[in-house]
Amino acid sequence: MVHAAWLIVLFPLLGAVVLFSFGRRLGEPAAGWIGTSAIAASFVAACCTFAGVAGLPRSGGQAFTQHLFDWINVGSFHAQVALLADPLSMTMCLFVTGISALIHLYSIGYMHGERDYAKFFFYLNLFVTSMLVLVLANNLLLTFVGWEGVGVCSYWLISYYFDKDSAASAGKKAFVYNRIGDVGLLLAMFLLFSQLHTLNYLDLGRRASSLSSLVITMAVLALLLAAAGKSAQIPLFNWLPDAMEGPTPVSALIHAATMVTAGVYLLCRMHVLVSASATATWVICGIGLATAFVAATIATSQSDIKKGLAFSTVSQIGYMVLAVGTGDYVAAIFLMVAHAFFKALLFLGSGSVIHGLHGEQELVRMGALRKFLPWTYATFLIGWLAICGVPPFAGFWAKGSVLDAAWAKSPALWAVGIFTALLTAYYMSRLFYLTFTGQARFDQVGPNGEDPIPTPHESPWTMRLPLVILAICTTFGGVLGLPFLHNFGLEPWLSPVFGTSLHTPDFSVATQWTFAVIDAAVALAGIGLAWILWRGRAERPALTPAFLARVWYWDDAYDAVFGRPATKLANFSAEVVDQRVIDGAVLGSAGLVRRGAVALRRIQNGQVRSYAIGIVAGLVAFLAFLLSRIG
């Protein structure tokens, strides 16, 4: 069964090839169905492989390597195209293919009537292919191929409405931020290869003990830079909110559920190195927690439903990075899976809202949608309770395990984490109330004089079905990591992969209950706080200060520090270096030749006898020279 691993990648690739070749001719909705069935087939293959991996002996780390072909053989450098099927990669594959299939199905309805309908599904299939290469690769180099593949698909999809200026520049922004992160991944690869002469994950894990602690710290920090770029962590997090310019299914799939967790996956994959450097784990904890907190504060003040969800995504990934830093990789993966469920659900729900409101995304123009979008309301409700951390939904258990791990590392981390959890419950509740409850505001003239929006309509079944399935997953996803079941769920499943790197908190049952009660109480407090502050209100400028709404002026700071000096440098290059120095050198040498030629043409006067004098004079001079040498 494990030999089906290559089929997981093959199906989306085939789908992409077919859509690339015949997409335009297939048109709507055939192209969408082909894309969806390719991913569904991939999900089936992932399930088969999963069953196979589950049957492997635990002693060998439950890893199966499927060698496809040699890629590069130069000197001592060998890169293979080989797939590594182990519990970690299979967990990723299952939720990536599963959620992708649902979001493809959703897109069939959501993208109805868009131009470039087939191209959209081509990009999506290519994205899933790249993501699966990233996840299944058995070496860093092949992971990098997938890493770049998802990056470029993300760029295409963010700029999907490329005739809109904001979408085009958001795509560029994402691309540039990701490139900065890629430098980190490349540096880590160079460093590890120069020291260990391999990029294979299993070999790296085995040989890591021979590295000096400085090298390990440097490699982990480089990997953290890569993860910060891809997973939108401080200092590279600002691209993700702008990425919401893409169609909503893209936001759900790429910029919430799958691609942005690639950085966390990479750190989990390199767990041997990460755990070996105490310095680096503290940096990882710090980055993760700071991102979680900063993004949560920003999310409280967003006026756009998708922007709010985007900052919430950044914040949640911050929690995952925090979990990696504490050494509880299982908690990171648990939150990743749970987050994939509920954040995909929330984004698809917001997409359904936007679809129903004919493209409106501003919270001030929503309200009372409960009556008009019952399916969306019910499923969004579940996603909202899950992300707030209300039991028994998946988010409660996942966030709880991350906070427990933070406490085990340091109570200070836990304190900031629990406060961020309060903020999370608050901003999500605000978003929920503004969207679904209170007075209907869409049928009034907008704050900037927009026309009233006609009565919203519920979405077609292709969009409702994924919502329902994701809502079910969100409700019951918690069973993957129930704290009182030690021989069931993610922890026993993933422990062969992480081995001794894994540090799960070892609390007594009473302590676990205490933490669970605190988590639940904080979630309810946040929900209640939002209810008190936002019930029946659409705008409270005092609670949405410009400092938070404008992302702590983070973009403005980057603009001042990097953007404007770079613009100045570019202008200087264009006006001085190019026009004076380079053009000066080119035109100057041309002028020199021209003036020299004008001087020299006088010698060529057409008189045969003057040429003859020249020849004779030359001859005489030459003979005189010879004579002087002889004499």
Place this chain on the structure above:
Amino acid sequence: MSIPGSAYLILAAALFCIGAFGLLIRRNVLVMFMCVELMLNAANLTFVTFGRMLHDVGGQASVFFVLVVAAAEVVVGLGIVVAIFRRRHRAVADELSSLKG
């Protein structure tokens, strides 16, 4: 009594200088042409002399090449001179400068 080789060389040098000098001071194209021939034959004489002095037949063989080249040159050169006469009815070198830069 045999004439020493140096005498031939001096003669050849003298002929060459006369030719070169004539080329420089005369303006009649035809005479300049004859001066060039004189210089060529001075060179031929040098070739033959050295061939004889060094007991190498290569010197005399080279002369044949020079003769052939000179013959070809005469054909082209005289052709040009005749063409100039046809157009201008005189051939003064200093008047011909239409190829100046």
